[in-house]
Amino acid sequence: MLKFTRILYFVSSHLPCKIIRGDKEHPYLERYYLCSLLGRRFYLHRFLGGDVDESLHNHPWKQSNALLLTGGYLEYTAERNTPDNYNNMAVTSRQLKAGSFNRIDSECLHRIVEAKPETWTLFWHTIPRIQPWGFVVEEERGNRFEEYAKGRGPDWYKRAPRGKHCPERLAYR
Numbered sequence: 715m716l717k718f719t720r721i722l723y724f725v726s727s728h729l730p731c732k733i734i735r736g737d738k739e740h741p742y743l744e745r746y747y748l749c750s751l752l753g754r755r756f757y758l759h760r761f762l763g764g765d766v767d768e769s770l771h772n773h774p775w776k777q778s779n780a781l782l783l784t785g786g787y788l789e790y791t792a793e794r795n796t797p798d799n800y801n802n803m804a805v806t807s808r809q810l811k812a813g814s815f816n817r818i819d820s821e822c823l824h825r826i827v828e829a830k831p832e833t834w835t836l837f838w839h840t841i842p843r844i845q846p847w848g849f850v851v852e853e854e855r856g857n858r859f860e861e862y863a864k865g866r867g868p869d870w871y872k873r874a875p876r877g878k879h880c881p882e883r884l885a886y887r
Contacts, residue, residue, distance in 0.1 A: 730874035747871035761829035770823035778839035785833025786811035800857035
């Protein structure tokens with residue numbers, strides 16, 4: 715497995731890199747753009763930990779998928795009762811390990827709670843976005859959806875530094 719992780723570092727050092735941060739600017743994911751093909755966009759993801767935001771979030775695409783290449787993570791998931799209802803959702807947890815396949819549809823809400831060191835995934839999603847990206851915010855009156863406004867836009871990879879030139883990239887351990 716160590717040799718495969720080194721290959722992932724080598725490949726990612728030549729790909730456009732984006733560091734994903736939480737609401738407190740803590741990095742938790744390195745995203746490397748691979749290609750767009752057949753109406754899908756492909757990335758390598760290296761998890762630096764679990765989602766730092768404690769809220770469930772959606773994905774803005776009709777479908778997204780992940781194949782865990784190394785490591786593993788604990789994930790919480792929930793399905794919306796209706797498109798605009800974020801209350802009384804049954805949250806379930808599951809542990810995914812290397813070799814697992816994870817499908818995240820547009821109605822699914824999820825959160826990566828904890829990721830093992832050196833967790834890498836091959837991640838892909840449909841093009842285009844069909845809904846805003848956001849988080850479920852818990853309030854006394856009930857839960858609500860809050861759109862996530864940050865980001866570099868859908869074509870961020872055209873302007874991003876390569877992994878080996880990304881100043882925020884964490885070194886191989």
